[in-house]
């Protein structure tokens with residue numbers, strides 16, 4: 001997780017200093033993770049340590065602030081000499097900026113590889129995308145036979161590229177040795193331009209016409225490019241006639257792509273056209289959950305739900321929001337809660353008022369005292385149970401607007417029991433240090449970071 005934070009920090013730094021400075025100082029830094037809210041950076045020697053403290057501390061703190069850290073803290077550690085000697089560039093997190101290019105024969109600089117994350121296993125199926133998913137799976141199982149071409153369209157960030165790559169991965173596993181080419185329409189166009197310029201058209205044609213699976217992203221960008229359309233038309237025909245699979249993605253259906261030649265449009269309609277819509281709430285939560293599990297982040301369901309309510313249309317943004325919340329909580333060293341999530345996202349989205357519910361309080365109190373919720377809410381009369389129950393009643397009274405009888409009902413008691421609990425805890429506050437600490441930490445947790453929120 002701290003790798004994401006570090007990548008964001010580097011992105012920020014890079015925008016604010018020269019390239020030379022960046023490569024001299026920042027490229028060799030090793031991210032040692034976030035410890036107690038402080039970003040720990042490994043540097044090569046004590047000279048570098050001093051230099052960072054003097055020249056870059058503020059910049060790094062600003063970078064953390066931009067990620068939501070309230071009291072940004074950065075510390076430096078000199079790496080042991082051995083580690084330094086072994087400290088090869090590949091140890092460093094991927095630098096921000098364009099992704100490294102995979103080796104490709106000149107003049108085709110634009111060959112892209114499949115993203116390892118974009119597999120069928122990592123794709124959450126919901127009512128918004130189940131047809132596209134089923135079609136992609138069918139194509140992966142019988143390439144060139146099920147639907148050819150498969151045309152997937154939908155708005156930005158909804159999983160079109162993910163599905164295309166999933167077919168690629170599936171085919172690679174099932175049919176090793178098959179040639180798979182993934183290209184954006186822009187890259188296809190650039191390759192064509194380069195091939196024409198360098199007189200390498202035969203190479204270009206061989207490359208695209210000899211594949212078993214051709215994945216072309218953002219085909220809407222063919223609009224208005226006559227020469228590219230012409231070339232793509234021949235590529236398409238060559239592959240189609242040889243029963244090779246073609247999958248195209250676009251932000252709109254073929255009929256809405258302006259200035260697309262009729263013969264291409266009709267070919268795009270030969271196979272199956274399927275769309276992906278914005279995910280509904282449950283699918284968004286499922287996507288967040290899967291993401292969290294993948295990154296081994298233990299984040300409560302209600303926090304995921306809050307994030308899913310904030311970001312409704314674009315899955316890339318949804319994932320970004322989760323990362324923001326995770327970064328925020330780790331940089332400020334506070335546990336996840338709905339209030340923390342709302343705070344982390346308040347710069348990006350309209351702040352949501354987070355109302356504390358009785359059930360939230362019960363859940364947190366039960367977790368704090370390491371006890372099942374039913375027991376806290378139940379009828380037990382031993383002290384181990386009575387204290388947490390009284391604390392829960394006290395905090396509900398303080399943090400929600402429920403009346404005494406309502407709270408009583410929630411616990412299956414009458415209002416006088418609640419009143420007694422509230423005065424009992426009030427009386428003990430300040431005297432019983434353990435209880436005081438428990439109440440304060442629970443309050444903090446439910447209210448977000450600090451007391452000032454109580455007044456808000």
Ligand SMILES: Nc1ncnc2c1ncn2[C@@H]1O[C@H](COP(=O)(O)OP(=O)(O)OP(=O)(O)O)[C@@H](O)[C@H]1O
Pocket residue numbers: 117118122123124125129154155156157158159160161162163287315316319
């Ligand atoms: N159903 C899903 N389950 C899990 N992750 C998903 C799903 N749909 C999309 N994503 C994730 O959302 C992000 C954006 O998806 P992707 O890049 O495939 O979108 P796109 O539709 O191709 O967008 P663009 O039009 O910008 O190219 C990716 O990280 C992808 O893994």
